[in-house]
Amino acid sequence: MTVSFGWGPAEARALAPAAACLVVVDVLSFTTAVGVAVERGTAVLPYRRRDATAAAYAREHDAALAVGRRRVTAAHPWSLSPAALRTAPAPPRLVLPSPNGSTIAAEAGGATVVAASLRNRTAVAQWLLRQGYGSEARPLAVIASGERWPDGSLRPALEDHLGAGAVLDALRALAPGLHPTPEATAAATLWAATDDPAAALHGCASGRELYEYGYPQDVEVAAETDASTAVPVLTDGAFTEAP
Template sequence: MRFEWGPTGAQRLAPHVSCVVIVDVLSFTTAVTVAVDAGTCVFPYRWRDETAAVFAAQHEASLAVGRRATSAATPWSLSPAALRGAPFTPRLVLPSPNGSAIAASAGGTPVVAGALRNATAVGNWLARHGYGTPDRPVALIAAGERWPDDSLRPALEDLIGSGAVVTALRDHVGDVLSPEAAVAASAFHATRDVGAAVAGSASGRELTEGGFAQDVAIATERDASATVPVLTEGAFRDGADGRPDPMRG
């Protein structure tokens, strides 16, 4: 198991592993788990601009808007709380400059969405499909956030979330960890109160102060979800229901 940050980390590791797990706790992969829990197929899209609407129309999908741009006509957004309260839609385009960019950076390598909500389910799924071994290595890619100059800001919540997935998979395959993955697992184990740590992190405080404390609460629902969103034919769908491993067909 290996661990890196952001789209560049995904680009570097994807050619050398058999599966990429994206971890963007606040909030892309948490939002994906909430949507997939409800039976929605989620199409990641890298840009939040006018091209997103075109992309959604091409895929006959609803379009998620910015957290503060929701309305009765467009109730879906990157906010997990908004998604949980919105009407069901079978297909949703979810623009995200972090999580969606990482999905695009993985090339043809299978991609899974991991979060604190489904860390154990993801670890179990990876082990069941033979990932996390020397022959089928896994890369955990923490999304992080962005500074005003668009450079990567490592995010505590994604380090902890990645560590939770690493720990769940390690329970099946043993200590086949890179030093970076081992440190992520150690960060998770050293965090006595994960909910408090995420809420008190820079990202958590920013969301809470902006009026989105419920998004932080949903993001820290430890192992509340048994879904494993797997990127299949351009959309995240639940891979935990018996569908085949996309690498094996």
């Protein structure tokens, strides 16, 4: 099998050694935010923790720092909110803390890391195939980030299952000769069988949470399927747009 699918940091660690490329999917909201920032020309530096060490990391790398959504001000307008990143001034470099997507990116070992979402699912699939990923020589792993329960354990998240399935479905449509694992096939089938993915995003647990917190616009941005052609690739510690 040359195309695999898994959940969270633990499975990323397990699949990465055999993968030439790791596709990270964190729809609400890390990889959607990365895509929005990168398509505006910002290099995004992922970071695992949103604490004092993140500020130090940003200073060391001459980058702006994204803060929690509720800490955004006119002077400091960057956060994990894709909608906020769309309207804020675009800094050259931005540290984007995320306990899920960033952690998975850090588990890739020597594999190429790509940030995928619903917004760029076809562009990512096209780029992967142009690079020869998904072949026997260059196996591919697609990782749904999921969320965390209060005890820190993985909470599978529908939006990431759909996002990973969207990429996998685009891959099998473009290259039907690929050899996915049953898990990858099931994720692609879930996407294909979902009549209204946007409604699923708005209605899923993570979408409802963002509504409750007052950020429905972030769900709207995340639901813009195939709205972007930018493919963020992690290079020297930062996501930048692939040529």
